[in-house]
Amino acid sequence: NAGVMQNPRHLVRRRGQEARLRCSPMKGHSHVYWYRQLPEEGLKFMVYLQKENIIDESGMPKERFSAEFPKEGPSILRIQQVVRGDSAAYFCASSPRAADTIYFGEGSWLTVV
């Protein structure tokens, strides 16, 4: 029974490149959440999605960041034209229902050089 799967685990990008982070939720989970973790800052909510819908993107920066969760395939967090400040751990989580327990993946560490 696979948990939340994230890839890549580690990603290095040069400034100005694009980063794509993928997340496959647990089997039977249709709710996906993305969080960003910076040192000493805890987990910051970015976006909440259900299949084909963005439910809440109040934590997403207005520019360069986007997320999707298509009918088929994993959820994608896309960061265009990365800057050094985007370097962080990005965690995906999923749940079977709204407001229920969320289960985390192992994270994707983005380093921008």
Add this chain to the structure above:
Amino acid sequence: AQSVSQHNHHVILSEAASLELGCNYSYGGTVNLFWYVQYPGQHLQLLLKYFSGDPLVKGIKGFEAEFIKSKFSFNLRKPSVQWSDTAEYFCAVNAGDTGGFKTIFGAGTRLFVKA
């Protein structure tokens, strides 16, 4: 908007000491409450949760938490910590439809247990 405050950012204890980590949330309606733990180099794992019923909830590894509605608190406790409890602990709240169904986390408390 809901928010979560964790009072201590860093805690250092000796083995066998008792632990209490504070957590307060700002939302006045019905909430679901969680504590997660993140061991070094690992992802977040659920320690325990409160949805309804007995306000004293027991989780894994001997942890427990008490929901006190009048104080908007959900403090985490363990009577006797072990070196293996060294980790970062996150309190989280979900306020359901009035909170947009998103789970919001506190800034975390780093616990270091001295052997």
